[in-house]
Amino acid sequence: MTTEEIRAPASHATMADVRVPQERQATLGQRIYRYRFVYLMLVPTFALLLTFNYYPAFMGLYRAFFKWDIGLQPEFLGLGNFEKLFIRDDIFIKSLRHVSLLTSWRVISAVTFPFIVAELIFNLRSNVHKYTYRVLTILPAVVPGIVILLLWQFIYDGTHGLLNAFLEGVGLEDWQQPWLGSPKTALYAVTFMGFPWVGGVTVLIYLAGLQGISDEVIDSSLVDGCSGLRRIFAIDIPLILGQFKLIIVLAVIGGLQGWVAVFVMTAGGPGTASMVPGLWMYNNAFLWNKMGYASAIGMFLFVLIMGLTILNVKFVKTGDY
Amino acid sequence: MTVLEGQPQPVQRVSLGAGWRRAWRTGDWWRHLGLGGFLFFMFLPFIITIIISFKDIPQFDHYPFTVTFPLHPDNYLEAWRIVSRYILNSIITSGTSVVGMVILAAIAAWAFARYPFPGREFFFFGVLALLMVPGELTLIPAFLLVKDLGLLNTRWVLIAPYIAGGQVFAIFILRQFFEALPGEMFEAARIDGATELQVFRHIGIPLSQSILGVVAIMHVLSTWNDVIWPLVTLRSNELMTLTIGLYAFRTAWYTIWGPLMAGYVIASIPLIILFAFTSRLFVEGLSSGAIKM
Numbered sequence: 001m002t003t004e005e006i007r008a009p010a011s012h013a014t015m016a017d018v019r020v021p022q023e024r025q026a027t028l029g030q031r032i033y034r035y036r037f038v039y040l041m042l043v044p045t046f047a048l049l050l051t052f053n054y055y056p057a058f059m060g061l062y063r064a065f066f067k068w069d070i071g072l073q074p075e076f077l078g079l080g081n082f083e084k085l086f087i088r089d090d091i092f093i094k095s096l097r098h099v100s101l102l103t104s105w106r107v108i109s110a111v112t113f114p115f116i117v118a119e120l121i122f123n124l125r126s127n128v129h130k131y132t133y134r135v136l137t138i139l140p141a142v143v144p145g146i147v148i149l150l151l152w153q154f155i156y157d158g159t160h161g162l163l164n165a166f167l168e169g170v171g172l173e174d175w176q177q178p179w180l181g182s183p184k185t186a187l188y189a190v191t192f193m194g195f196p197w198v199g200g201v202t203v204l205i206y207l208a209g210l211q212g213i214s215d216e217v218i219d220s221s222l223v224d225g226c227s228g229l230r231r232i233f234a235i236d237i238p239l240i241l242g243q244f245k246l247i248i249v250l251a252v253i254g255g256l257q258g259w260v261a262v263f264v265m266t267a268g269g270p271g272t273a274s275m276v277p278g279l280w281m282y283n284n285a286f287l288w289n290k291m292g293y294a295s296a297i298g299m300f301l302f303v304l305i306m307g308l309t310i311l312n313v314k315f316v317k318t319g320d321y
Numbered sequence: 322m323t324v325l326e327g328q329p330q331p332v333q334r335v336s337l338g339a340g341w342r343r344a345w346r347t348g349d350w351w352r353h354l355g356l357g358g359f360l361f362f363m364f365l366p367f368i369i370t371i372i373i374s375f376k377d378i379p380q381f382d383h384y385p386f387t388v389t390f391p392l393h394p395d396n397y398l399e400a401w402r403i404v405s406r407y408i409l410n411s412i413i414t415s416g417t418s419v420v421g422m423v424i425l426a427a428i429a430a431w432a433f434a435r436y437p438f439p440g441r442e443f444f445f446f447g448v449l450a451l452l453m454v455p456g457e458l459t460l461i462p463a464f465l466l467v468k469d470l471g472l473l474n475t476r477w478v479l480i481a482p483y484i485a486g487g488q489v490f491a492i493f494i495l496r497q498f499f500e501a502l503p504g505e506m507f508e509a510a511r512i513d514g515a516t517e518l519q520v521f522r523h524i525g526i527p528l529s530q531s532i533l534g535v536v537a538i539m540h541v542l543s544t545w546n547d548v549i550w551p552l553v554t555l556r557s558n559e560l561m562t563l564t565i566g567l568y569a570f571r572t573a574w575y576t577i578w579g580p581l582m583a584g585y586v587i588a589s590i591p592l593i594i595l596f597a598f599t600s601r602l603f604v605e606g607l608s609s610g611a612i613k614m
Binding site for chain 1: 369451546
């Protein structure tokens with residue numbers, strides 16, 4: 001299901017719709033009474049959603065306008081939290097720069113490396129090989145995310161790390177660093193972790209798109225002498241723009257929400273050298289109990305994610321074929 | 322989607338040797354080379370993890386990244402003693418919440434798919450709208466809510482919100498699937514005197530096993546990997562799930578790399594076993610799981 005499908009009205013006529021003609025004449029009250037057991041089926045679902053999803057969501061929006069420290073009476077501030085956020089909070093402004101770098105790299109790497117891998121797999125002649133490579137590519141996605149983060153922490157380790165050992169091996173001792181511990185490199189280390197940046201899931205999405213291209217198109221391009229790199233740029237990429245769009249949206253959202261990685265790797269440090277907005281929200285809420293101020297950051301992230309998603313869906317056009 | 326979708330020709334039954342010769346002739350060899358390169362670097366961290374997990378401290382100090390003898394499998398025993406409790410906790414949490422979530426989501430999706438009750442689209446939109454709400458917005462109020470409910474530091478503090486949140490996407494997926502099922506079958510069952518409940522239990526559910534499996538696996542993956550929610554709501558070591566347990570383990574055992582890496586390996590095994598048995602559902606689940614956000 002793509003974003004288009006999410007927006008599409010999901011109202012196919014079911015059998016029950018056309019079952020009983022006289023149902024049309026029934027009054028609203030009668031129809032509600034007739035389906036009373038259906039409402040009963042929805043009660044547990046909505047009881048949970050209202051408690052654990054709707055109530056916190058509206059509370060988050062509401063309390064963003066309050067000074068709200070745990071144990072104290074909430075105090076209405078109007079736009080005070082946002083004013084402080086954008087005018088007086090230097091660390092927050094800095095964290096915005098950091099998150100733009102993180103997100104940009106996520107987008108750039110997600111539209112290049114996994115696509116190259118997908119093209120390599122797609123063009124293999126043997127279906128057995130295709131299948132093998134697909135399973136191998138997806139396998140790392142099964143390893144728990146926390147293990148991968150902790151492993152990269154080890155790779156960047158100043159004294160025992162793999163990266164420094166590699167630099168020593170190729171004679172670049174001068175470049176050795178405590179990568180996550182130095183303010184100069186911490187942010188870049190977090191940004192560029194995950195080499196070679198091939199997400200198995202992303203590869204699968206591209207592959208699904210490539211396999212959806214009809215054989216006639218590919219065959220006729222071959223007849224016309226269009227093959228290799230030229231086919232990739234003239235046919236494959238334009239035909240799977242939908243997949244690219246989806247992956248860009250996912251990368252943007254993932255970048256803005258990806259503060260858990262920063263939390264595990266550096267906790268935003270050293271100092272605030274790798275601080276990102278999500279983590280700044282966490283610190284305000286759970287280290288300093290400033291719940292209202294943190295809610296304002298949460299609301300800002302919500303608006304930003306929504307806005308960027310809508311922009312992306314609207315302006316990155318999908319080709320019509 | 323199955324593996325060979327869009328590939329009408331059957332799988333070629335050629336021996337591996339012939340396959341490689343063909344690969345050479347058709348010029349596929351450089352594709353294998355490229356893919357091999359990518360895969361090498363993707364798997365390198367895991368290979369090195371396994372190598373280090375068999376080392377004691379002096380071995381690591383002298384030859385950190387190559388295989389050294391004797392191997393020290395006792396690292397695994399040591400790590401198991403700590404990590405096993407976290408694995409059990411994660412199995413309990415993800416297991417309970419996935420059962421509850423699938424049951425509730427299937428019932429709700431069935432209601433949305435098959436009955437034209439007044440307010441259907443309104444209520445469905447009420448579910449769908451939650452797809453747009455990121456965890457950042459709800460984290461703080463949800464934390465204060467479970468604190469007021471007295472759920473902090475219990476198993477329910479994870480299970481209840483996981484069931485609630487997991488339903489949203491599952492209902493969306495399941496409704497589409499249920500709607501596409503042929504209605505004549507249910508009509509026939511009703512005429513034969515089946516009650517609505519029997520139609521759902523004995524026809525609807527059996528026909529939907531694979532999509533229910535996909536939805537379940539996606540839920541297990543996301544709850545298994547959750548970091549922040551257990552981190553803010555659990556304090557006692559007895560209840561910690563795998564993610565935050567490993568994090569605590571790392572902090573406590575920093576620089577004792579052998580058992581630490583063994584712990585990382587053990588932590589990866591449950592999902593790898595699940596993957597081995599349900600790889601088809603996994604591939605479907607992972608591709609639609611990404612689409613979730």
